[in-house]
Every structure is written in structure tokens, then in C-alpha cells.
Amino acid sequence: MRRVAFDQQIIVALLFAVIFFAFAIFLPGFFTLGNQLTLIRSVAVLGILGLGMAVVVIGRGIDLSMIASLAVPAAIVMTLASKDYGVALALACGLLISVMIGVLNGVLVAYAEIPPLFATLAVGIGIAGIGQSGLFEYDIIPWPPQLDIVAWLGRGSVVGIPYSILAFIAATICVGIFLRRTRLGLFIYAIGDNPGAARIAGIPVRPIVMLQYIIAAVISLFAGLVLAASSHNMDTRIFNLTWIYDVILVVVLGGIGLSGGRGGVLNVIVGTLLIGTIVNGMTILNVSFEMQNFVRGMVLLAALSLDSFINPRNEETAQQGDI
Structure with missing residues (x-):
């Protein structure tokens, strides 16, 4: 199974090249400096989100609330800082809200045993609704x-490398x-595997599952x-976009099985690129937004089909909280 995952990683890397x-x-226009900088910035944020999703997926879960967790706490940090509450307090409040979302x-x-697909979708919609219901004065902060x-x-x-990429590298490490x-971390792999x-081995499964969602948030x-x-701004309407599908694509295409227990940061890097x-x-190419969504959907369907073939689930490792 390790050999199959490794081969998938190499195939995706060659496909990217x-x-x-x-x-x-x-x-x-693709290889121009301006476009490459745009590509790098977008890839950096996508890759950082992919790292958070990877932690959850390795532990046999999924987190559809990540885009709302990206937009709302960051917007709160910016709003509090703009009202002169202090940088430290603003960052602390943003961190506290993120931890609360993860909890x-x-x-x-972990405790109510709601499948993560539905639980995190509901939480994401709820957080987004709070942001849209007047929490912020404007949609764009x-x-x-x-x-x-x-x-x-x-x-x-630094030496031509954008700080956003360095942030991605730091998060990856x-x-x-x-x-x-x-x-x-090894406990997360064990829980995802079985x-x-x-x-039975004495691993505190429920607290570790909670931890992985806190880390993702x-x-x-x-x-x-x-x-x-x-x-230079945060568009709080970003949770209305289909960015979460790109994050899932990064994880699945990179070779992290949705059945849990396998994969790592190298898979996220390959899928992100x-x-x-x-x-x-x-x-x-000026491909319409609708057609881009269609292509994403087809790629995601192909990736999920491949994952189901490479990393099949079985009754022995199944659980109510599976995706």
C-alpha cells in the first residue's frame, strides 16, 4: 500500500511538470513574472489550507468549515485591530474563535458522533451566517x-521568494x-488507520479527534x-465560493487517502502545485467560472474514484463518524 501511494505521488508530480x-x-502570459507571483500567492494559501485538511483527513475525517474558519476569525482580527484594541488582543481573539470553531x-x-461531512458543513454555514448577519460593517474588510x-x-x-511561500514552507515544516x-501526530495516524x-490500545480517540479539528481551524x-x-483586505464573501473543493482536491490528488491513516505534507505540496x-x-484562458467548476468537479470525481480504488474501506475499520 505504501508503494501504491508513492507511485500516485510520482504520477501527480510528473503530471504537474x-x-x-x-x-x-x-x-x-502564463510564464510572466506577474502571473507567476499571482500563482505563487494563490498556491501558498491553498497549500496552507491543504495542510489543515490533511491533518483531519489522515485522522479519517473531513472539514468543510475551513473557508469560513479562514474568513471570519481573520476578519475579526482586522476589525478589532482597526478599532485600536491592540494587535496582541486582536490576534488572541482571532485565535480563541478559531479554537472554539475547532472544539x-x-x-x-467525536462525542455526538455526527458524520464529519454533515457536522462541519453545518458549522461552516453557521459561522458564515454569523459573519453575514451584521457582525461586520462591510463585506470587504x-x-x-x-x-x-x-x-x-x-x-x-527574501532573495526573490515571497513571504507567503515562506509562510507555507514554515507551516509545512x-x-x-x-x-x-x-x-x-502518530496517534492521529493510528486513529485514521483503525x-x-x-x-483498544489505550489511545484517547475522542480528544485526539477534537485536537485535529482545532489544528485545522x-x-x-x-x-x-x-x-x-x-x-490588503479580507472579502468575507469568500465562503460563498467553491474554494473548499480545491482544498479537498489538493489532499486527494496528492495521495492522502480518505480512508485515513496515510499520507503527509509531501502529498499536500504535490497536490497544491x-x-x-x-x-x-x-x-x-478566460475559461468561464461555470466551466472551471465543471472541470474541478470532474477532476474531484476522478480523484475520489481513484482514492476509492487505491484505499478501499472495509467493515473492520469502518465507524459511524466516517466521511
């Missing part, structure tokens, strides 16, 4: 100058160390700050 060089040769997801999935102390997250570069080098066996806040800093390039190429 072929598509990238084909776009660079035949698509005018809510975790309680619904401008980046306040009081937060310029952390604006480097999405602006500027942190998540990689957590998953592979810490006991809690929750029943993990429970906090990573979403980090992605939201990177996005807001790079674009492929999806980011495809979306950017379709945008340059």
Missing part, C-alpha cells in the same frame, strides 16, 4: 495599518514535524491572515 511546461510554452467541530464529530507589524506574512520577499515526530484498534486562521496581508497550475491556466 507536464502541464506547467505546456502552459509555459503554449499559453501567452465545536470536534464535539459534534480592509487591512488596517495597525496590523502592519504582521503584514510581512503576505507581502515582500511544523505540520510535518507534528505528524511524524510527535506522539499526538479507530477501534487505537481505542487554527491553520485556517493563519491562511486567512496570509491571504488578507497579500491582498497541480491544482494551482490548472486553475491559473484556466483563468488565463
Whole structure:
């Protein structure tokens, strides 16, 4: 099974290389500096979200509330900072709200045993509704100058490498160390592989499941700050878009099985590069938004079918809380 996952990763990497060089040769404007910077910025945020989704999927879950968790807490941070509540207090409030979203997801999935697909969808819709019901004065929250102390997250570069990419790299290293080098990370793999066996082995399954949703929510806040800093605003209507499907595509195409217990940050990197390039190429080609959604849907369907074939579920490892 490890060999199959590795081969899928290599195939996706080669596919990315072929598509990238084909776009660079035949698509005018794709290889320009401005477009590459745009591609890098969009890929960075998508990749950071993919890391959070990967933690949940490895633990045999899914989180459809991540885009709302990106937009609303980040917008609250910016709103509080603009009203001179202080950068530290604004960031602390944003972090607290993110943790609360993760706890809510975790309680619904781990303790109420609601399937994560429905639990996180409901939480995402609820958080988005709170944001749209008058929590913010405007739909688009401008980046306040009081937060310029952390604006480097999405602006500027070091030796030509944008800070947003460095933020993605830093998040990748942190998540990689957590998953592979810490006991809690190994517990997530064990739960994703076989929750029943993990429970018999003495692993606290329910608290670990809650932890993975908290991690995903906090990573979403980090992605939201990177996005807001790079674009100089946060459009709170972003949760109405289909971005969550791109995040799922990154994880599944990269080779992280929805059956849980396998995959890592390298899979997220490979999937991010492929999806980011495809979306950017379709945008340059002036492909309509409806057709882009159709292509995303077909790619997602193909990826899910491939995942079902490579990583089949069975009755021994099934549980009520599965996707």
C-alpha cells in the first residue's frame, strides 16, 4: 500500500511538470513574472489550507468549515485591530474563535458522533451566517495599518521568494514535524488507520479527534491572515465560493487517502502545485467560472474514484463518524 501511494505521488508530480511546461510554452502570459507571483500567492494559501485538511483527513475525517474558519476569525482580527484594541488582543481573539470553531467541530464529530461531512458543513454555514448577519460593517474588510507589524506574512520577499511561500514552507515544516515526530501526530495516524484498534490500545480517540479539528481551524486562521496581508483586505464573501473543493482536491490528488491513516505534507505540496497550475491556466484562458467548476468537479470525481480504488474501506475499520 505504501508503494501504491508513492507511485500516485510520482504520477501527480510528473503530471504537474507536464502541464506547467505546456502552459509555459503554449499559453501567452502564463510564464510572466506577474502571473507567476499571482500563482505563487494563490498556491501558498491553498497549500496552507491543504495542510489543515490533511491533518483531519489522515485522522479519517473531513472539514468543510475551513473557508469560513479562514474568513471570519481573520476578519475579526482586522476589525478589532482597526478599532485600536491592540494587535496582541486582536490576534488572541482571532485565535480563541478559531479554537472554539475547532472544539465545536470536534464535539459534534467525536462525542455526538455526527458524520464529519454533515457536522462541519453545518458549522461552516453557521459561522458564515454569523459573519453575514451584521457582525461586520462591510463585506470587504480592509487591512488596517495597525496590523502592519504582521503584514510581512503576505507581502515582500527574501532573495526573490515571497513571504507567503515562506509562510507555507514554515507551516509545512511544523505540520510535518507534528505528524511524524510527535506522539499526538502518530496517534492521529493510528486513529485514521483503525479507530477501534487505537481505542483498544489505550489511545484517547475522542480528544485526539477534537485536537485535529482545532489544528485545522487554527491553520485556517493563519491562511486567512496570509491571504488578507497579500491582498490588503479580507472579502468575507469568500465562503460563498467553491474554494473548499480545491482544498479537498489538493489532499486527494496528492495521495492522502480518505480512508485515513496515510499520507503527509509531501502529498499536500504535490497536490497544491497541480491544482494551482490548472486553475491559473484556466483563468488565463478566460475559461468561464461555470466551466472551471465543471472541470474541478470532474477532476474531484476522478480523484475520489481513484482514492476509492487505491484505499478501499472495509467493515473492520469502518465507524459511524466516517466521511
